[in-house]
Amino acid sequence: MSDLLAARAQMALSLGFHIVFAVIGIAMPMLMVIAEGRHLRHGDSLDLQLAKRWSKGTAIMFAVGAVSGTVLSFELGLLWPEFMHFAGAIIGMPFSLEGFAFFLEAIFLGIYLYGWNKVSPRAHLLSGVFVMLSGTASGVFVVCANGWMNTPQGFELDAAGKVIAIDPVVAMLNPAAFPEALHMTIAAFQAVGFAVAGIHALALLKAPSSALHKRALAIAIGVGGVAALIQPLSGHQSAVHVAKHQPVKMAAMEAHWDTHKGVGVVIGGWPDEDAERTDFKLEIPYLMSLLAFGDPDAEIRGLKDFPRENRPPVAVTHIAFQIMVGCGSAMAGFAALFLLLWWRRKALPTDPLVLKIIAAMAPLGIIAVQAGWTVTEVGRQPWVIHGILRTADAVTPMPHLQIPFLAFTALYGVLGFVAFALLKRHVFATLTPAETTTAGKTDEAAGAVSP
Amino acid sequence: MTDVLLSPAGLLGLVLVAALALYTLTGGADFGGGVWELLASGPRKNKQRDAISTAIAPIWEANHVWLILAVVVLFAGFPPAFAAITTALHVPLVLLLMGIVLRGAAFTFRSYDTGPGQAERSARWSLVFAISSTVSPIMLGVCAGAVASGQLTIDAATGRVQTDFISAWLAPFPFAVGLMTLLLFAFLAAVYLCVEHRGTALADDFRTRALASGVLLAPAAGLAWNLSATGAPAIRAGLAESTWALPFHIGTGVFAMGALVLLVRRAYRKARLAAAAQAVCIVVGWALSQFPYVVVPDLTLTAAAAPDNVIVTMLVILAVGAIPLALAFRYLYAIFARA
Numbered sequence: 171m172s173d174l175l176a177a178r179a180q181m182a183l184s185l186g187f188h189i190v191f192a193v194i195g196i197a198m199p200m201l202m203v204i205a206e207g208r209h210l211r212h213g214d215s216l217d218l219q220l221a222k223r224w225s226k227g228t229a230i231m232f233a234v235g236a237v238s239g240t241v242l243s244f245e246l247g248l249l250w251p252e253f254m255h256f257a258g259a260i261i262g263m264p265f266s267l268e269g270f271a272f273f274l275e276a277i278f279l280g281i282y283l284y285g286w287n288k289v290s291p292r293a294h295l296l297s298g299v300f301v302m303l304s305g306t307a308s309g310v311f312v313v314c315a316n317g318w319m320n321t322p323q324g325f326e327l328d329a330a331g332k333v334i335a336i337d338p339v340v341a342m343l344n345p346a347a348f349p350e351a352l353h354m355t356i357a358a359f360q361a362v363g364f365a366v367a368g369i370h371a372l373a374l375l376k377a378p379s380s381a382l383h384k385r386a387l388a389i390a391i392g393v394g395g396v397a398a399l400i401q402p403l404s405g406h407q408s409a410v411h412v413a414k415h416q417p418v419k420m421a422a423m424e425a426h427w428d429t430h431k432g433v434g435v436v437i438g439g440w441p442d443e444d445a446e447r448t449d450f451k452l453e454i455p456y457l458m459s460l461l462a463f464g465d466p467d468a469e470i471r472g473l474k475d476f477p478r479e480n481r482p483p484v485a486v487t488h489i490a491f492q493i494m495v496g497c498g499s500a501m502a503g504f505a506a507l508f509l510l511l512w513w514r515r516k517a518l519p520t521d522p523l524v525l526k527i528i529a530a531m532a533p534l535g536i537i538a539v540q541a542g543w544t545v546t547e548v549g550r551q552p553w554v555i556h557g558i559l560r561t562a563d564a565v566t567p568m569p570h571l572q573i574p575f576l577a578f579t580a581l582y583g584v585l586g587f588v589a590f591a592l593l594k595r596h597v598f599a600t601l602t603p604a605e606t607t608t609a610g611k612t613d614e615a616a617g618a619v620s621p
Numbered sequence: 622m623t624d625v626l627l628s629p630a631g632l633l634g635l636v637l638v639a640a641l642a643l644y645t646l647t648g649g650a651d652f653g654g655g656v657w658e659l660l661a662s663g664p665r666k667n668k669q670r671d672a673i674s675t676a677i678a679p680i681w682e683a684n685h686v687w688l689i690l691a692v693v694v695l696f697a698g699f700p701p702a703f704a705a706i707t708t709a710l711h712v713p714l715v716l717l718l719m720g721i722v723l724r725g726a727a728f729t730f731r732s733y734d735t736g737p738g739q740a741e742r743s744a745r746w747s748l749v750f751a752i753s754s755t756v757s758p759i760m761l762g763v764c765a766g767a768v769a770s771g772q773l774t775i776d777a778a779t780g781r782v783q784t785d786f787i788s789a790w791l792a793p794f795p796f797a798v799g800l801m802t803l804l805l806f807a808f809l810a811a812v813y814l815c816v817e818h819r820g821t822a823l824a825d826d827f828r829t830r831a832l833a834s835g836v837l838l839a840p841a842a843g844l845a846w847n848l849s850a851t852g853a854p855a856i857r858a859g860l861a862e863s864t865w866a867l868p869f870h871i872g873t874g875v876f877a878m879g880a881l882v883l884l885v886r887r888a889y890r891k892a893r894l895a896a897a898a899q900a901v902c903i904v905v906g907w908a909l910s911q912f913p914y915v916v917v918p919d920l921t922l923t924a925a926a927a928p929d930n931v932i933v934t935m936l937v938i939l940a941v942g943a944i945p946l947a948l949a950f951r952y953l954y955a956i957f958a959r960a
Contacts, residue, residue, distance in 0.1 A: 266938050
């Protein structure tokens with residue numbers, strides 16, 4: 171493994187690890203606030219119990235998210251000092267704003283988690299709302315900085331290649347910022363909604379009468395389902411954006427080699443980068459031209475239009491894109507059916523088959539988030555700043571980068587394992603016999619929840 | 622000097638120093654708590670550990686953000702300095718990060734563990750928390766010492782730092798600064814814990830610890846000063862000669878003596894004020910001694926600074942953001958000030 175590859179692997183590992191905890195930190199507050207808000211309005215102690223249980227799981231996840239995020243802020247320099255040397259001043263603004271958002275998130279999370287008996291119920295709920303808003307804002311700011319790496323603007327280069335005429339506001343509000351931030355924010359609620367719903371579906375399979383788990387499932391699938399239904403619209407907007415601003419990335423996502431008119435959408439397929447063709451694919455004719463440019467005959471540039479040294483790894487980008495779209499479509503389709511069934515029956519569907527499907531779908535959102543970031547990041551290669559700075563030129567001169575990579579891999583492996591083991595213990599600790607009996611009595615209340 | 626300080630770069634430099642001082646007072650003390658977790662002893666051993674956990678739990682994550690703010694100010698405001706530091710000090714920074722990750726994770730895992738076998742696991746996480754809380758401040762101090770040492774020189778042709786990745790930090794002076802940092806953080810934690818448990822036997826436990834670490838700070842500072850003759854000559858000159866830094870160095874001594882006397886007399890609230898003033902004097906005194914350098918000996922505030930318009934935008938954001946932040950922090954500390 172070369173030093174460059176080790177640096178990229180460490181960055182990918184750190185981002186992939188952090189993003190799981192980051193989306194939980196963004197979306198869990200919404201679930202808790204819904205439960206707690208219901209409690210304030212209806213006075214049902216079940217909602218309060220649920221909010222408290224969720225807050226314990228969130229505390230574990232948030233701590234791991236906070237420290238792994240710290241690692242990332244340093245790693246920008248530890249692994250890519252030339253990138254930060256070049257770009258630090260240009261993209262400092264979203265990071266400064268993110269700093270404040272993170273401050274507020276951490277402060278109000280402290281109040282939320284430890285202040286149950288110390289502040290009024292209203293102030294407590296409001297703290298949860300602040301955690302949700304600042305968590306979302308902090309994610310949005312970071313994604314704005316990533317957007318700039320895809321569509322850099324707000325600066326000029328002089329004859330010597332030195333950065334001049336920086337406009338940090340223009341840089342932050344780059345064209346990729348909005349579509350990326352929207353797509354990621356919805357993804358956070360979708361992924362966490364489905365993951366939480368899956369966990370409670372599993373619990374319901376073991377204890378079918380637990381009102382607590384029914385309520386939890388209702389709230390989680392409500393949030394995740396709505397997000398899953400609107401996500402395809404945001405995904406479409408993102409694709410249109412990429413087709414316009416990063417045609418080479420689009421071509422890699424679709425494994426599209428030859429420039430021509432009336433391009434179809436590729437389903438499946440194995441890109442052969444040496445032979446410059448995609449084997450074993452299904453194609454829906456004209457669809458890609460129609461989706462990307464609103465015209466079934468639109469011409470779309472293929473990979474062969476770009477010199478090999480400027481192409482991203484096609485197979486990884488294409489397959490990751492397929493995985494993301496596949497997971498997203500499955501979730502959207504299921505959400506539509508489930509919400510329809512819920513509305514028709516006027517009661518939460520908890521048939522064993524439905525619960526099993528929900529449980530099986532639990533990881534799809536997180537997988538889609540990982541795949542989506544793989545598309546964004548690998549699809550931008552060989553550039554760290556699209557068209558401006560190559561990843562190979564940004565890496566640290568530090569030798570033996572395999573060592574920190576292995577060390578962080580081991581560290582994150584252990585932390586991930588422990589965090590999820592603890593979470594599992596928390597969730598299934600609720601399945602004590604005593605609880606299932608008492609919970610059974612409030613079944614009526616849970617059945618009344620509607621979307 | 623005032624021209625530089627009142628320039629946008631100078632003002633952002635002040636923000637950087639303020640963030641580091643606040644990190645010392647808040648996040649630093651949280652690390653210090655971990656040191657006393659490691660050294661918990663006597664009949665109230667478990668009570669000491671509980672007191673430390675209760676004090677840290679609601680606030681450590683918010684306190685920790687000061688470090689992130691300092692990093693952001695450094696990379697957005699002084700990009701070449703950030704690139705030089707992260708390149709040459711890769712190894713101690715990775716160790717610092719590992720410590721930060723393990724400290725936070727172990728602390729949370731211990732707090733939220735349930736079910737069978739919880740006691741043994743708790744003891745294990747407690748040890749991880751305590752050791753990582755001890756290693757991190759040393760590494761932070763090592764990095765600060767290395768930045769001050771004058772070893773991080775910049776190649777004028779390429780603008781990149783000249784480094785073998787080892788010799789700048791693996792030296793006596795940075796480790797002396799590391800030791801000082803550790804003692805300072807531990808001292809602050811012990812003093813804060815005295816205030817929170819005043820009137821109880823626990824306060825006496827922490828008072829002994831505060832006095833021990835406070836007294837040990839003096840020889841540690843002396844050691845760092847001695848080693849600076851060869852380890853950080855430019856800083857030594859600054860420490861001795863800068864008329865601006867002098868009041869802060871005198872202040873350090875006066876407040877340090879004051880804090881110890883007040884601890885002896887069990888005037889804990891006043892002792893906390895004196896200890897905090899002492900810590901601020903140390904951080905500001907250090908910053909003024911290496912003024913106008915962000916990284917000694919080539920990167921001055923002016924040379925390393927991003928363009929003025931970028932820095933002014935940041936200063937505006939920081940100024941506007943500071944208001945809700947201050948209110949929120951006040952609220953947080955007020956809620957958890959005393960059980």
